[in-house]
Amino acid sequence: MPEAPPPAPTGDELLKVLSALGNPHRMRIVAALTESRNYVSALARLIGMGRPLLHMHLQRLEAAGLVAGTLEVAEDGKTVKYYDVTPFFYQLTPRVIARAAATITDTTETDRTAGRSAKEEAK
Amino acid sequence: MPEAPPPAPTGDELLKVLSALGNPHRMRIVAALTESRNYVSALARLIGMGRPLLHMHLQRLEAAGLVAGTLEVAEDGKTVKYYDVTPFFYQLTPRVIARAAATITDTTETDRTAGRSAKEEAK
């Protein structure tokens, strides 16, 4: 079977990915998880950072689709949340950026209360 | 001749590139310049944004090596600064991130007054 064709990410998607990866801590988190999956608390100790902070960064990465978390139950019954890196692949070139830029939904004044019937054009 | 080998960017470099590209305005700027080179004032009018702001974004992009500006003198003697996009190419994968993360110079407590004799290890 042929290789997967160039995905051509949307502007919003690429934007989330780039801003998520454009942070030293999050980069290190991805690095740590690339070596081996891990659960929040352990990861926090590993890279020396508070749990609340780590939690937030992980959410940002997960929202960008770069990592995935799963709530698992260990042998001893303890509930643990493991995170794995998603095997992502993006190519950054002027053309890709140009194409993505054309599909950016103005983040200003967008889904405020996500899930509404989208009836806010009245402005 | 063989193709250029996988560059393997440093952490700081990748960090600058990603945070530079991870912004809707800068993405649009790169997009506009990809279509055709342009000078600051014209570009500002084109994408509708103040000159001071554009100037700042262009500097960020240039610092990341994504665009390059050249001060030229038009036929009529007016000094104009043209910007071109650099033909950059980056691949984003967990491995690349992991490798880059290992070479991040802790931005905290770095070149404060850049140019000193680097004698601040005493901490």
Next chain:
DNA sequence: GCCACCTGTCAAAGATTCCTGACACATATC
């Protein structure tokens, strides 16, 4: 019950980034 470990969320403070309006300085044209 108490301790150790896990999970999650909040609110408030700190740092950065983003953005705007005003300013200073050139050159060409009227």
Next chain:
DNA sequence: GATATGTGTCAGGAATCTTTGACAGGTGGC
């Protein structure tokens, strides 16, 4: 000289991210 276009920079406020400490659960073992 006055006007229009180009360049660049600065100060201050607005908007966002980052970060921390405290809190509220859960389960297992002593």
